[in-house]
Amino acid sequence: MSYIKPKFHHPLLPKNNLGYTRKDYEGSISTLCAGCGHDSISAAIVEACFALNVEPHKVAKLSGIGCSSKTPAYFLQNSHGFNSVHGRMPSVATGANLANCDLVYLGVSGDGDSASIGMGQFVHVVRRNLNMVYIVMNNGCYGLTKGQDSATADRGSISKGGDATLFEGIDLCSLAIELGATFVAQSFSGDKSQLVPLIEAAMSHRGFALINVLSPCVTFNNNPGSTKSYTYVREHNEALGNIDFVPVGNEITTTYNEGESVQVTMHDGSKLRLNKIDNQWDPQDRLSIISALKTAQQKHEILTGLLYVDKDSVPLHVKLNTTETPLNQLQEDKLCPGNNRLQEINVGLR
């Protein structure tokens, strides 16, 4: 009698088109606090990659420093990861992306990592329209260094110690839109049904895709009076309604009434169908979303969903006219001009 070990973990686990199960997209066990919003985002990333049939090893995960930046260890174990230095993930992602334009670049950052120490790099990576997904796990505080206010904490928000934040909070979505970002979304770690299709859409976008995810820190910023607590975010969440992400080759099945939905065809052919509950803005109109965000702010609402997309976005590689073969695959024949050319150069220098 012989016993054949099954190749996959469990024969009953559902597989995606590539034959991978969800487990293949998971990572090691999280060491974050139980209930931390960041863990839910990791789970959403696993879900989105599974659903999108991404080859796990064709993703590169990059992060800065913080509780949030630790999460790439907790998803996509078969992807290379790079936990860089505090606030500097965008530059590492830029270099990596220039070296190989064929991978999916998934950056994870915190509000401290992106809006304080790394603000400069954040601003510039947006501006360059690097082809990457950039998820900010936004909890309004520095989790890893024990809960100090971050620059995204809203003015007046009450900290665990009872103090009100003195300064205006930076709204990363508004800022990104101002800077010319080509894909901007906002979501809540507790709303998986919204977050997963947003991540799928972001991964299908050709250019810089920001998802600012409100992700409460249960240990340091989940108290009454905090505007980044679970309760507050749930109560003030103004969701844009249903989002359907339709991968390439699939059919749209849901039907919406004329005028109530917007359909966006992404660069790779996938489609996004947005059911608009509220008609106050058009996600393809930059000006309309800027004013919608301002209005929401005044009403203490948190707009979530896909806020803005420019499907004609031109990513950095195209702007730089870089060759289509990933640069890291070029060999001597393409890289080195050879001695004859060098001797010609010598002649010109005499």
Added chain:
Amino acid sequence: MFSSFMSSINDFVVRFANVNGTGSASANLLFAKSIFRMGVPIAPKNIFPSNIQGLPTWYEVRVSEKGYLGRRAGIDLMVSVNPQSMKKDIESVRPGGYFLYDSTKPLHPEFIREDIHYIGVPLMKICNDEYTDPRQKQLFKNIVYVGALAVLLDIEFAVLETLLAEQFKGKEKLVAPNVKALAIGGDYIRKHFTFPLEFKVERRDLVGDSILIDGNSAAGLGAVYGGASVVSWYPITPSTSLVSAFEEYANELRIDEETGKNNFAIVQAEDELAAIGMAIGANWNGARSFTATSGPGVSLMSEFLGLAYYAEIPVVLVDVQRAGPSTGMPTRTQQSDVLSAAYASHGDTKQVLLFPSTPKECFDMMADSFDLAEQLQTPVIMLTDLDLGMNDNMSKPFQWDDSRKYKRGKVLNAEELENVKTTWGRYLDIDGDGVPYRTLPGTHPTSGAYFTRGTSHNEYAAYSEDSDTYVRIMNRLLLKLETAKTLVPKPEFYLSEKQSEIGMVFFGTTTYSACEALDILKSQGITCDAMRLKAFPFNHEVKDFMNRYERIFVVEQNRDAQLRSLLVNELDLHPNKLIKVLNFDGTPITADFISQSILQTLALA
């Protein structure tokens, strides 16, 4: 009274005092190149302020039959076209020397020195009479004084004309008026002064197949040949022209013939932190990448350099040093980043350094630095300086071996990963040389992925705060440094037949003057064996030399004797035997300074 010169052939210094931004640079280069074309070695240097227009700039050419290319103090002939700096310029002429000036207006009596000669040429008047266009008046003034100099110094007009023809290739209309301006200047001298001067140029065959190029251009070209494909940078004097050179050469040599697309990518980063971050990201992902900066940039890059050291990511950085601390003197030269580069970043770190001293070495070391960085999986910092980077230097020509293959180091491909017998560990030292095997993102669906981190990690790249693990990894990094010693270039020795009692050590642009100083000492009956360092960590050849001599002069261009500290620290030498010879005033060190310092020390001993 006039102290007269012994007549000398091909041995003098001419300095030009110009106004920044008036087109003098090309005229001055024309002058320098004509002497070079006559087969005589030259060492041109720019001395300039850190603004663009309006302030005085100087250009200095040392002409040396013996091929001494270091700076020499004392101006034999000053060409003054800048009233602003005239007082200082007159003072800088050595007794018996010459002062050529624009005599359109008479010299103020306070500018008259009894011990120098004045050559007045009414440059402005001549140009006002000859040309109507104001821009031309300005530009041709420069060419007129070159013509005057040609007659004074016996420079062949035919050579100048050839150079002009080459310069204006495609714009032939411009050749004739330039040649005319030369002739006007020459005629004026012939009519009014005795010529040539007692020091002058005579045709020789001393430059062979040498080329004339600045170190930054050479390094930029070296990076193209060395296979760099991703370049990130943030502008800073004196490194900016290195990346510009890379860009120019890449545009010429690296555009894909079939597609017209770039086989390279250059990003001007938002700051130096981003510049080094991008270079690290690209190298992590398997493309050769570098950035170039100067001292302030190295300070900013320090955190990232520690990450690359500890996470073992190859990266190449060029530091074109300038005078610090802080913003310091941005347009003056120094060798003052030795320690901040060698130990860049917090915690225990040691970085691999390369010290080129000629454009040819800038080219070669730049290309080699990518091999070194990838073989060692660590940062490699090439330390040049403003003197080398921004001045044309006479150099051996470039050479490339077409059979050369890039040494990409230990990178596992998919097939190799499948064949790994035991579990692969990113930081596992299989070969006992301290260098583990790495993998690139996207290589294999199920094996080879790992998490790169600057936090303490074990051999399998997993986070670990276990003390034994930490110590093991830190010690392995030292073992890797031992391997580095076998790969970095060995020092160059300048030895006498019988071992001398004293030794001398130097590196980089100190070399020319140090070698000249050795000759001066010899002429005074003092032999001195010398060693030129080319790299850090110091290989055993360096150690042997340092142990062989009782007294060793360490010659360098910084205040704090940084190289000396590094030698003492790394080789456990007794500090007393290492004698400092330090020039840090922002001008290139001279042979006279070195030999005088040594003679003084010896006299006191």
